[in-house]
Amino acid sequence: MDAGTDRGSRAGRLLRQYPLVALTSLMILATVLLPQFGLEEPVRLLASVYAAAVVLVRSVSMIRTLRKGRWGIDLLALMAVASTVAVGEYLAALVVILMLASGEGLEDFAHGRAVRELRSLLDRAPRFAHREMAGPVLDDVPVDAVVPGDVLVVRPSELVPVDGELLSDSASMDESSLTGESLPVERHRGELLLSGSVNGEAAIRMRATATAADSQYSRIIALVEEASASRAPVVRLADRYAVPFTVLALAMAGTAWLLSGDPVRFAQVLVVATPCPLLIAAPVAFLAGTSQAARKGIIIKNTSTLEQLARARTAVFDKTGTLTSGRPVLDRVELASGPGQDNGEGSDAGRLLQLAASAEQFSSHVLASSVIEAAAARNLRLLPVTQATEHATQGVEAVCGGERVVVGKAGLVGATASGFRAAALQSGQLAVYVAVNGTYAGALIMKDPLRADAMDTLATLHRLGIRHTMLLTGDAHATAAHIAREAGIRHVKAECLPADKVSEVAAIAERPVLMVGDGVNDAPVLAAADVGIAMGAKGATAASESADVVVMLDDLSKVALAVAIGKRTLAVALTSIWTGIGASIALMAVAMTGYIPAVTGALLQELVDLATIVNGLRALHGADRLPGMTSSPAGATSREVEYM
Template identity: 45%
Template structure:
C-alpha cells in the first residue's frame, strides 16, 4: 500500500482558479437570469432570449473545459450530463430553462466550495495558529526574531497569550499552559522548572522563561502542520465508486432521453430528461461527506490523511496494536519498594529520589516523581557523579547514596535481591538498586502501567465493528500475556522484531481489512504494511506518524474507537447521499420522459434533489444522534474537571498500600508526620472530591441515564469511602494522641530510629489502621475505575 506523505497539488487547469471563477459564474448566471426575466416582463422577448443564451454560453464554456480536462486525464467527469443538458436547451430553444440550469450548476459548485471550507476549517486551524516569531533573551535584553532563527539552547521569553514558538523546557517559575490545540484537553496545565513545553501551546498565565531544545522545523507543532497539509481530501475508493455510478447514469440517461424523443416525437422531452439527470448528488455529496468525516475526526484530535484512509478505517475488521506506549503509558512508574534492611522503604525511596534529582535518566525521573507524590521532603544532593548506563553516586544529607544497577551497588547481591530481580523479570518490571553508606539498602521496582482507557477502547472498538484484536510486541511472552488478558485482546504475538511485526500484519491483512496502531519508530514498517496505519503522535511527530494514514494527536487511546465509529458513519452517509440523489433523479427523469416535467420545472426539481443530497452528506459533520445518553454544556465541563481531579488524586491513592506496609517499621517522629499527611489527604483532598461528585455530578448523570436511581451503586461506594476515611482518621488521631502523651518511662519504643510497634502497646491500633488503609485503597481503585467507565465517558463528546 502506498502512503502519500504530502498532499498532491491539484494540477487540473480547470480547477486552478475555480474559487474565483465559480463566484464570478454564479454572479453572472444570476444577473443573466434576472436580466432576461426583466426584459421578458418589459415585452422584449428577443432581448430576453439573447440574455439567457449568453448566460448559458458563459457557464457552458468553463463546464465543457472541466469535462475535457477530466477526459484528458482519463477520468470520467460527472459534469458531462450537465454539459449535455446546457447544449440541449440551446438546441431546442429552451433558453429560460438553460439559464436556470446554468445558475443551479454554478450555484452547486459554489455550495460545494462552501461546504468544503466549513468541513476543512478544523484542519486549517492547525496551520493558522502556527508561531512565526520568538522573543530571544540576550545579554543586553530581548530581541524579536523569526521562529526559524531559534536554535537549541536559546533562552526565550513567551509573553502572556502568545503561542510557544518551539519545543523546550521551562527555565524557572511556574507556567500555565493551554495545550488544547495539541492535546485537545480543555483545561490548562501547570508546568514547573525543568518540565517540557511544546510548540503550538499557549501561555495563559504570566510570562514564561524557557530554553529551546529543538529547532522549529523539528518541533511538535511543525509535525502537526505537516500532517494537516497532507490531510487534503482525495478520491477515496468509495468516491471512485460514485464516478462509476455516474458512468452508469450517463448511458441510462441518453437511452431514456432517446426513447422519450423517439416515442413522443418531442425533442423537448429529451432535453427535460437531460436537465433532470444532472448528477450533482454524485459530484458533490459523496466528497462532501468524506471531507466532513475528516473534519469531525480533526475536531477530536485525529488527523486523517485523505478520504481513502477514512474509507479504509471505516472498513477495518482486525485491530493490530503495539504494547509499549500504545496500550501502556510508555513511561515507567514506581510499583514497589523493597527494603528488608535497617532502612524503611520510605527512607530508601526518599534517599533515591533525592539523589536522582540530579540524574537525566528516564527511570530517575520516575523515582523523583514517586518521592514527591509520597509527600517526602527531598534533600538537595551534592557531589553527584553520573556513570552512564550504570547509575549515579552522591551525598544526600549524612549518607553516601548509590542508585542504579546491582553491579554498581554491591558485588554480591543477597538472596532476597536475586529473588526480587527474578520476580521483576517475570512481571516485566525494571529494578533499581539503592545503596546507602556502602551497603545494599533496598530495591525499587518500576513498571509501565496499562493505560486507564485501554480496556474500554477495546470494548468500544468491538461495538464499532472490529471483530478481532491482536497485540504485537517485542516484549517477553509472560509480560505480553498479562497485558493482553488485562485489556481483553483476542491474541498476542510476543518477542517480535520490526520485521516480525510486518510479517504478522501481512498475514492478518490477507484475511481481512486491518488497522495497525503504534507509536514508536520501530512500528513504522508495520503501520505501512497494514491497510490503515494509526500513529499515537501526542508526544510529537515521529517516523511512525509520517508512515501512518491516521495520527491521533491527543494522548487518549479511546479516540481510536471514536475515529472508527466516525469513519463507519461517514461511509454510510456517503452511500445514502449517492443512492438518495440517484434514486430521486431516476424518478424525476421518468416523469420528464413521460412529459410530466418541462425543462424549466425539471431544472428546479433537480436542484431540490441536489440540496437534499448535500444536506444529508453534511450530517457527517455532526455527532451520531443515535448514540447513548450524553452530558453536554456545564455538566460535561463538570465531568472533565472532576476527571482531572481523579488524575491529581491518583498518586496519593497509589501511595496508600506502601504507607500501610511501612507503618510497623516507623519510629514515633516519622509515624506522626505520615499520619498527619494521611489525614490531610483524606480531609482536604479525597473527601471534598467525593462530596462534589455526589452533590454536583451524580444528579446530572441520573437525569441523562433515566430510570429510578441509576447511580445508587456508586453512591453506596461513596458511603463506604466516607466511613473508611472516618475510621482511618479516628485511628490516626488515637495513635497520634498516645504518641504525644509519651510512655511512662523512656523505652525503645520512643527512641529515634526504633519502630514504634517493636516496643509499645500500639500494635493492635497499627494493625487496624493498616487493614483500613488497604480496604480504602481497594475500594477507591474500584470506585474510580467504575466512574471513568460508566459516567465520565458520558461527557467525552
C-alpha cells in the same frame, strides 16, 4: 476597506479559485436578463457555444478516464448538457454545468477543510520569548533563538513559545487550539508545557526542553503543510453508482424518445437524471466530517480516510506509548531485608528511593526520570552528589550524602555488591537494582501501566464494528501478553522489528486495518496500514508524518471517536446519495411523460441539491452520540490472549 471594494475582492477570489462556477453563473445571469433588451438570439448563440465548449473540453479528460477503466458519474452530466444544447434548451444546459462545477468545487473545498481549520494557528505562532538573564532582567529574544535549558517567563494570556518544563508551582493552560480540549488544563511543577498553549492569569517560569523547530507548534504546522500537499488518488463515493445509474437513465431517456418520437423528451429525462445530488452529497458530508474531527483535536489528512475509518474491521495497536503511558512508574520498593511498605522520608524504603533518585540525576537512561519523579511525588529531598559515573546502558555510580550508591541493571549491581539477589518480577514489571556502600540494598520495581482509557476504548471500538484487535510490539511475550489481557486484546505478536510489523499488517485478511502507534519505529507500519493513526501529542514526528490520522490530544479514546466520525460521515453521505438517486428516478419517470420541461427539470434538481447539502451538514456533529459510543460495564472486554 469599503463594502464595494470588499465585494470586488470576493468576486475576484471566486473567479480565480472556481472559474467555471463564476463564468457559468455570469452566463446564466446574462441569459435571463439580456433577452429583455432584445438580445435573445445573440444570447442563445453565446450560451450554446459556451456549453458546447465546456462539453468538448471536459470530454477530452473524460475519454482519458474511460481509457484507464474508470467510469465516472460526470459522463451522464456531459450527455445531459450535449443533448439540451442539441435541442435548443441552452438555459437548462447552463444550469447542469453550474451544478457539475459546483460539485467539483465542493470536493476541493472538502479536501482542504482540515487545513483551513488549523491555518489560523499560523497567525498566532509565538515569535518572541522572555528569557531570564542575570538577576531579574528579562531579555526578549526571537523564539528561534531559544535553546533547551533556557529559563523563560510566560506572562498572563501569552502563548507558550516552546515546549518546556514548568518551574512554577502550578499553571492554568488553555490548550484548546492544540488538542481540542475546551476546559483549562491544570499543570504542576515538572509537567510538560506545549508550545502554542495559552497561559492563564498568572505569570509562570519554565525551562525550555526543545527548540522552536522541534516543539509542538511547529509539528502542527508541518502537519498542516503535509495535509495541504496530500492528494491521495480517490474514487469518489458517487462514482461507484455511476454505471448502473447511467445505464438506467439512458434506458429511460431512450424509451421516452422512442415512444414519443420527440428528441426533446430525451433531453428532458437526462436533465432530471443529471446526478447533481450524487456529485455534491459526498463532498459536503466529508467536508462536515473533517471539520468535526478537527474540532475534536483529530487531524484527518484526506477525506477518503473517513470512509476507511467507517469500514474498518481490524485495529492493531503498538504497546509502549499507545496502550501504555510510555513512562514507567514505581510499583513498589523491595528491600533486601524484606518488603518495604512505607516509601516516605525516614523509612528504609524511602531512604533507598531517595539515594537511588539522587544518583539517577546523572544518568541518561530512560528509567532515570521515572525514579526521580517517584521520589518527587513522595516529597523526598534529593541529596548532594559527588563523583558520579555513568555506565552506558547499565546504570550509574555516585556518592550521595556521603554514601556510595550503585543504581542500575542486575549485571552492574550484582558485580559490585555482596548479597545480591534478583527480584521476583511479574509480567510487565522490571527492576532497578540498588547497592549502598558495597552491599545490595534492594530494588525499585517499575511498571509501564495501561492507559486509564485503554479498556473503554477497545470496548467502544468493538461496539463500533471492529471485529479483530491485535497487539504488535517489540517487547517480550510475557510483557505483551500481560498488557493485552488487561486491555482486552486477544491476538498478540511480540518481539517484532519494524519490518515484522509491516509484514503482520499486510497479512491481515479482515480489512480495512487501522494501526495505532506513536514511535519512530511505528512509522513504516503506519504507512503500510489502510489507516495509520498516530498519537501525535507526545509521539514521534516520523509517526505523525506517516499517518493518515493524527490525534493531537494524548487521549486514546480519540481513536474510537475518529472511527465514530467516519461512520457518521459515511452514513450521512450514503443517505444523501440514495435520496438523490430516488428523487432522480422519480423525476425521470415524470419527465418521460413530457410534463417536466428541461429548464423546470434543472430547477427541480436544484431543490434536490439543497436537500442533499442540508442533509450532508448533519455530519458536522453527532458522532459522539452514536449507539456504539456509550459506555459498557467494566471488564466487558476481558478475553483470552492468543499468540500469533
